Every structure is written in C-alpha cells, then in structure tokens.
Amino acid sequence: MRTTDTGTGGGVDGDAAVPGGGDGAAKGGSEEARLAREAESQLSSLSTAPGEEKLNVPSIGVVGWARWFWRQLTSMRVALILLFLLSLAAIPGSVIPQSNVDSVKVEEFQKKHDVLAPVYEKLQLFDVYTSVWFSAIYILLFVSLAGCIVPRTWQFVGQLRSRPPRAPRRLERMPAYTTWRTEAGPEEVLGGARKLLGGRRFRVERESDAVASEKGYLREAGNLVFHVALIVLLLAFAAGQLWKSDGGKLIIEGDGFSNTLTQYDDFKSGSLFDPDDLDSFGFTLKDFRATYEESGPQKGTARDYRAGVSYWQGPGGKEKQGSIRVNHPLEVGDSKVFLNGNGYAPVVSVKDGKGRTAYRGPVAFLPQDPNLTSSGVVKVTDYKNAQGRKDQLGFQGFFVPTFGGSGSGSMFSRSPSLKYPVLFLTAYHGDLGMEFGAGQSVYQLDTKRMKQFKKSDGSPLAKKMLPGETMKLPDGGAELKFEGVRQWAQFQVVHQVGAGWALGGALAAIGGLAGSLFIQRRRVWVRAVAGPDGRTVVEMAGLGRSESARLPEELGDLAYALQAEAPPVRDRDAGDATDSAHSANGTNSANGSNGTEDDGRDQGKDQGRDQGRDQGKDEDSAEASPRGERT
Amino acid sequence: MNIAAGTNENLAEISNYLVYSAMAVYTLAFLAHVAEWAFGSRSKVARTAAALSPGKARDEQTATAGTSSGKASPAKSSSAGEGSGAASSGGTSVLERPRPEVVVRSSAGRRGELPDGPGAAAGDEQGDLYGRIAVSLTTLAFLLHVAGVLARSLSVQRAPWGNMYEFSTAFSMVAVGAYLGFLVAKKNVRWIGLPLVTTVLLDLGLAVTVLYTDSEQLVPALHSYWLWIHVSLAITCGALFYLGFVSTALYLFRDRYETKLLAGGTPGGFATSVLERLPSSTSLDRFAYRINAAVFPFWTFTIVAGAIWAGDAWGRYWGWDPKEVWSFITWVAYACYLHARATAGWKGRKAAYLALLAFACFLFNYYGVNIFFNGKHSYAGVG
C-alpha cells in the first residue's frame, strides 16, 4: 500500500529531468507516461484484483510448470475465458433434448437421427449439464475462483489492518482536486479535516502536514462475499445432485402411499443416494378436486387443483390432514410432495361365466388431451372361461368425462370435468404375457398372444357404457360392469439436499454484489501548509477506483464543509479559489497572467521540501509555450 | 387470488383501446422527435472536432469549458469551467458561500475531455420546441399505456403479465417509465427519446398483432405471489437492460466517429450531423455501464426468485429447462461484461461487444425460448 509514495517521489522527478529531452513531444511523452504510471499505481493499490501475469513459460521442472499452470488458472484472463466458455457450453443443452429433462424426447430424437444420435451420445450431448466437458469448465472455474479468493482475502485483511495510504506529494495530479487559502492555521485546518472525515466514516490517518483517509472497504468485503457465496451455491447444488431422490406415484382416491422404494412407479436418485435416506412418512389421497373454466374462449382450462390428504410422519406418527396444490407442496421432513397431474379411474368389475367376481377395482386411465380423453386397459389375470379353464382377459379403450353425445360420432371429451362420463372398451382373451419381461406397463395391452372377442356377425366386440351399464362377453355369462368413476392424482416426492444452503448462498451473493457494485472505495487527502504570506494553503484531492462523477461531488461537499472552519480568503491579491483551481490547468500557465499567483502558491507549498517539484512545473510551462506558438 | 372470478370483458376492451391510443400518441411523439432531429441538423456545431483541433479550441474555449489543448499535456478539465467564469466576473460578494471548484482530471486521456453533444435539437430553437413536444407526447402516451396495462390487470384481477402480449406491453411501459424518470431526475437522457419511442412502437405493434392473447385467467402453475416478484422483476430488468443496450450501441457509433476524428479523418456528413449531437463516447459508455451494473444484482435476484418458485411449483429449483438455461447464459454474459470491466481492464469497444451480446441473450431468452423451445415455461401463450 506504500506504492503511493514511490509513484510520486524521487523516481518520478528523475523522469522529468531526463537529459537531452529537448524535443517537447518526447518530454511530454515521458510526462504522460509518468502520470499514467502514477495513476496506475494508485489505482491498482486501490484494488485487490490480482495483477495480470505475463505468459512467461517456465524454464524447467514439474514444479515450475505446476506453478505456471496455477498462475494461469487464477489469472483474470483465464477466469474470464472460462466464464465465457461456461455460457457457450450451456447452449447445446437448450437445443438438444436432455435425458434428465425429458427422456421421451431423447428417445424420439434418437429414433429420428440414426447417424447423429450416436455421435451426440459420445459427446454427451444428451446430458450436457452432467457431461465431462461441462463439469470440467465449471470445476476449473471454481478452482480458479478459490485460488483467487484466498490471496485476496489475506490482502484485504492486510488492508484493513494497515493505515490509509499517505498523501501523494502532488495532490493536484489526482483525478479530483481543489485548493484554497485561508487565515486558519495548518494545525487547525488539519484538525478540522480529521474530525470532518472521521465524522463521515472515513478511516483517517494524520501525517506531518496532511490527513490521509479512505472509505468504502465494504466494496471489497462485498466482492469477497459474492465470490465465496458462488462457491457455497455450487457446493450446495452439487450436493443436491448427488444426494437427491425423486420419485413419482400415481394414487387413486382412497388409496395410500408409504415412502419406501418399492412403492414408487418410477424413481430417480443421485449417485450417493442411500435408500435409508428416505424420510419415513406416508399419506392417503382422500379426495381430489379440480376446477375448470366454465365459459369463455379458454373454457375447460384448469383453474385449480387440490388434493386432500391425510398423512403421517415417522413410525407410529399421528394422522394429520393436509392439502396439496400446485405451487403448494406438502412438506414432510426433508421431503416435499408435489401434485403433478390428475385423471380419472373408471371402477369396473368383471364376472366370469360362473358369476364369480374375477376382478374389481378402479383402473387409472391416462389423459390423452387437455379435456382428459383418457386411454387405458383392464387386465384380468385370474379368470376362468366358460369351460372352466384358466384364461386371461384384457380390455382396451377410452374413457371420456364429458361425452359429446351419440350424434357426435367421436370419442373425444368435450370438457375435463365429469359431466357425461362414458367408457368405451373392446375385449381380448388369451395370454396377457405378464410372466415375460418384468415391468410390463399397466397402461398397455400386448395383444400378440390374445384373440379379440367377436360379435355374432364377426365384427369386433366393442361397447360404450354409462356408469352402471355392463358389457356382456360371448363367453358364457361373463360380463364387465362399469360401476363408477374415481379420480386419481400423480404425486412427485422429492428429497432435496442443500436447498437451504443454495438459497442462502444466492442471497449472500446478491448482497455482496450490491455492496461491490454500489459502493465506491475512495481516498481523500487534505494537506495544509503555511505559506510565506502567513496564510495557509489548503489542498484537497480525491481518488476513486473508477472514474465517477460522484467523487468530485463528494470532494466538493467535503471542501465546502471544511471551509466552514477554514474560510477561503477572498481578496483580490491572494487570488480566489477559482483562480488557483484553474492554475492547475497547464494551459493557463502559458498565458502568463496567472504566473505570479502560481509561483506564490508553489513556493508557499513547497518550502524546499520537494525540490523536484518546481522543476516539473517548469517543464510544464516549457512544453506549453512552444505549443502555444505552434497554434 | 380470486379463481372463480371470470374476466371482465368490458375492461379488457377498454384496455385494448387504451393501448391503441397510446400507440397513436407514441407515433406523434416519434414524428416530433424526427422533427427535432431534422431541425437540429441546421445548426452546425462541431464541438467534438473543435475540442480535438488545437486551433479552434482557442476560439471556443468558453464552449469547451476549460479544456486544455495540445497533444502532450495531461488531460484536465474543470468540472465547472463555465460556472467559474461567472463567479470571477460576478464578484465574490455573494451572500451564499460559493461552492469550491473541483478540478477533475480524466484518466481517459483526450477522450475523457470531449464534450457531450448538445442533443438532438443542437441549440436550434424550433428543434428544441419539437423536442419538448415529443417529451410531452411521450409522457401522455405513457399515461395511456399505464392505464391500458392497469385496465388489463383489473379485467382479470391478477398481475398483468401472464402471457407474451402482456409481457411486451409491460416491458415497453417500464422502459418508457424509466426514461421519463431519468428525465425528471435531470439526467442527460433526451438523446434516448427517438430510438426508445421507435422500439416501443415496434414492440407494441408486435404485441397487438402477433402476440395478442385474449385477457384470461392463469393456469394453476402461475397462481403464486412469485409471479408478482419474479415476472415483474424480469420485465423491469429487461427494460432497463434495454436502455443500457441503446446506450452501448450508440457508444459504438460515436466511438468510431471520435476515433476517426482523432486520427485526423473526416467522417461523412450524415454521421457528423447525427453523432455530433450525441453525448461523448465516454458519457455513453458510462451510462451503459451504470445501468448494467445497477440492474445486475436485480437480475440475479430475478433468477433466484424464479428458482424458489420452481422449487415450489415443479419440485426442483433448477432443472435446466430452456428458459432456465438462457437465464443462466444471460446472467453469465452480464457477469462476463462486469468482470471484464472491473478487472481485466477491457474497457471500451471489447466490453461493449460483450454487453451487446449479453442483451442479445436476454432478448433470445424472452422471445426465442418462448417461440422455439418447448419447455415448462411455454405456457406464455404465443398467438
């Protein structure tokens, strides 16, 4: 943090005194370079950003290479490139179907593109966000981030411990500057400045002839919090992926569920998931209600779904009542139960030729369109045919909650609400094929080894039924009765790990970001030196990390406040603040009229303390005049 | 949220009339802006060129406010050059304590000292009159616009941003509101007027034709107070990012113009006439940066709010749905831009291209994803 002085001290004046600099432009060049360096050293000392490393390829050794690699990785440039790559790498995942988002679409895609699909498969393009290359990018990015945060944190702690940097010798070279003369003595002015700056929560440090102060450390703190929070967020997200479990279960009104693996219809889990992690709970779907728009152009669109449940938690837990709606999952332990879908389950009973009930129960039919035209199958495994031999029955068909009427000629539902329910079935007998291939879908009928029942005229047997109606089978007295309708609801049970951490990380990131973006770190210096005329020359300068209109404004405010205690002298001879402020402009020194004031000011201030300074000033004037002539 | 309440068709119709009226008034404002630019072109100020050429600078010292001349001298300019002239001639015996003069030195080199352009009217009285008329008309149109959005909201008794028609109308409403807000806060933003009104007309035109959807209740997934938070924030962020985008785009033109002048070239007549009247590249760049930086935390929160909502609605807070992917990409792109500016020292054009890219991602997320992809977010009702 002491770069300040070396930047403005002897080395600088040495530059200005480079011999043989007869050419004004060359000298001006070095002057400009000097200013640039001066500003740079001040600015970089205001930032905790690590310096950019040059691409210096190490000469030897594994250690050398490792160190080189580490430097590259934690450099700003590489961080930026990685960040950019991350956004590029995310794109394919939005264009190509992803198996963790919609596996059905992935299968469709694979069927359609037999050349492309294997290539995509190899490149992990169906699993972009878990792919090796995507992971590589963000892991590198976060290693880089960690490698960046640690040194910056130490640096920041160091800054908090150290004192605000000393006032540069030439305050007028800082981005914002003001000066005036006053009758008040230097001690008085500096005392006032100290109080003023301290009162505005600057960290203040008194020097021999100046006060140095700095403010806005929260910017760095915010920035560090932001970057650390990103790491927390990532870890929480990763933990969530590794330990999460996510299962689906379709439940018909009246049925129950308890949270064990075998109960799920489908189940996905992260690679570190352990079935023992499943929360112990269960629930029964007592009733399900759906509300639909009854009129208008969006007639039939859903307005509300509500599943009434009674649930228990823990072995022997008491039953509690609850409801699950879209956007309002049921939370039990670490698990959440979401309502995902719904439909109808016709209740049917099947009797064989002997009048014995072979099957009875609700069968969930799956919706095919927004009006809940649903399709489904009824499988009867325990059936004896007219001859008393073992046989199996399969029914296949549609259910509509609101039938269009016999004249409509179509089996499409008119509305999702239950107004005119009709069940339409055809029937098969033979081998359902249940013993082959485990996991046969309960929603599909494999008719390969089955024969369709025919009517007496040879056409396939089919029947439309209202509740209470039956379908007679040409197999003795066998019949299927459509007894009624129940609703079913599809639930998703999610066990999410680390969501709280992710949320905390995200909120901390936002807070840190706000601090880092809205707070400016800036320094203000006040110097007061007795002049030869007995008055005190006060100089104030400000330096901010980024150029902003606020800094000059703030400096103006501070100066204004300080002038209450050190009022500027306004008489003509001394020259008012305006003039002296203007004299900081190189231009004015060329036109000579302010010359005396300038000299007075310089002498007053320097008092031999800074020999190089006048020299520098002379250089300025020397440069200015030839230019003046040129124009 | 009253589910059972149907939609009030009357109010919906009134809303449509209001939006159409707003469009009519925006069109008038557009014409007035065009007149402002046309009349402004009569006055031939070339401040930038003047500030850059040492000879002329001398003649125009008052105009360029204490700008120092010459190649080698450090760039210095007094923030209150004009005021200082008044202070020294007007005498120092004012009762109020005068504010101290602060000398500002820009580290941007000669660029930093270029003065802002005079605005579209360029000091031409008639042009300025048209400009004022344009601003008044924009204000009137804005009020109609707000009334239209409110009526729509009342007609369905919910937040007026359930589908793309409603997003679009709200989006341009917020953009205009922000612009007027800046004007009220006395910020130098009148130069945005013409491009803004033009795009607002385009946006509303698209909304009432291609994207129009009848006023309706929402699907259950949208019944959540997160709709208010998440979507309204997204719309606001988008509108403000848009202002930053306009500023960045103009910055690129103006920057090229200044570079040409600095290299001693003579830009074309049209470019000179238009670009000369815009703020300096430094001001445009700074305006864009401020907006983007200020909006970024809010955009971050928008995404977080979306994730919380998704956690409640779909059982996972992040699932790489196309909309989520593109929000993420947009976020990373803006982070890249801020990062580049804050640390890598990528000021100027390179950073500006990043900002343009970031906004392009935002736009794509907004329109592209709704139209081309089929994700969970696709209930937005594209006509």
Ligand code: HEM
């Ligand atoms: C996950 C990836 C990252 C994201 C999204 C990110 C985002 C950001 C953002 C938005 C800012 C702007 C805040 C400001 O202007 O102050 C910023 C600043 C910064 N970042 Fe990062 N960053 C990431 C990784 C890194 C890495 C890997 C490094 C170190 C190599 C780093 C070092 C810094 C530094 C030094 C600053 C600015 C400090 C200052 O302005 O004084 N960041 N970052």
